[in-house]
Amino acid sequence: MMPLLLFLILVVPLESAKPPGNPKDPALGARIKDLLHTELTSDEENSDAEDAAVREILSKHGLPTIAEVGDEAAYDFVLLLAGEKLLPELQAQVLPKLRSAVAHHELPADAGVYYAVRVRLEETKRLARSHPPANPDLRDRIENLVKADQEVRAQKGFDATRMQATDARNSPALQEILDQYGVPTFSLVGPQAAADFVLMIQHQPARFRQQVLPKLKALVDAGQADPGSYALVYDLSQRDQDKKQLYGERLECGAGEKMHEAPIEDESHVNQRRAELGLMRVELYASLVAELMPQFCQPAVKTSSQ
DSSP: OOOOOOOOOOOOOGGGOOOTTSOSOHHHHHHHHHHHHHHHHOSSOOOHHHHHHHHHHHHHHSSOOHHHHOHHHHHHHHHHHTSTTHHHHHHHHHHHHHHHHHHTTSSOHHHHHHHHHHHHHHHHHHHHHTSOOSOHHHHHHHHHHHHHHHHTTSSTTOOHHHHHHHHHHHHHHHHHHHHHHSSOOHHHHOHHHHHHHHHHHTTSOHHHHHHHHHHHHHHHHTTSSOHHHHHHHHHHHHHHTTOOBSSSOOEEOOTTOOOEEOOBTTGGGHHHHHHHTTOOOHHHHHHHHHHHOGGGGSTTOOOOOO
């Protein structure tokens, strides 16, 4: 697990903050939430106009605080700043200000942890991408497999029987890769293919996860796998055994139900654990998946949402 950031504790006058339930600038809070929703739900990369809007808010308002926009919008703005294009550009400017704001209790503590972890993870991935993968053929093989895996999970024309048949067809190839290479690493196939391999393991029998979990944990510790991939495998492995999950990555629904988190161990601290792995808050994640993947809650369907 990623170490927590250590923040200096500073004293701030009580009268400088407005109660979180009554933010000073609700219009700005609404704008931030709309920008994040667009970023998270758009099929395309953030437009230049959206990125410019985030920069404009940062320039004009600095880091919007809990007192100004409320806890959720203050957190959402940090997520926007951690976007793939803005993070490398702004991290040197944002990180010290974010640490200070968290120390003054002006921003949510989990937002500070999340951003610092994203900085570290993106630097690790950037270094991995700066070198060609050691096995580009394996990378291409994984990407061809995941293309089929994801196509049958699209909303349009969703068919659970077809999805299950595709997973079964992919199974021998995934086992062969696992037997020959173990869990593919950043250096072997690149960050994207490494994550895609683990994503497909979610759709395979539990025996795959039993093989992958300890190897994946070792790779995360070595900086050769994404901690979010480990959270996926760990939580589903727990559900395989009818145990509570730890990170809130498993969303379930039965016939007639809305998608919801499977039971979570020590749920009051789940967002802190997620932040330490560079994952967004569980309630935001669950809402996003339910919006983007409603096909997984059709009658008589109970399956993985990933």
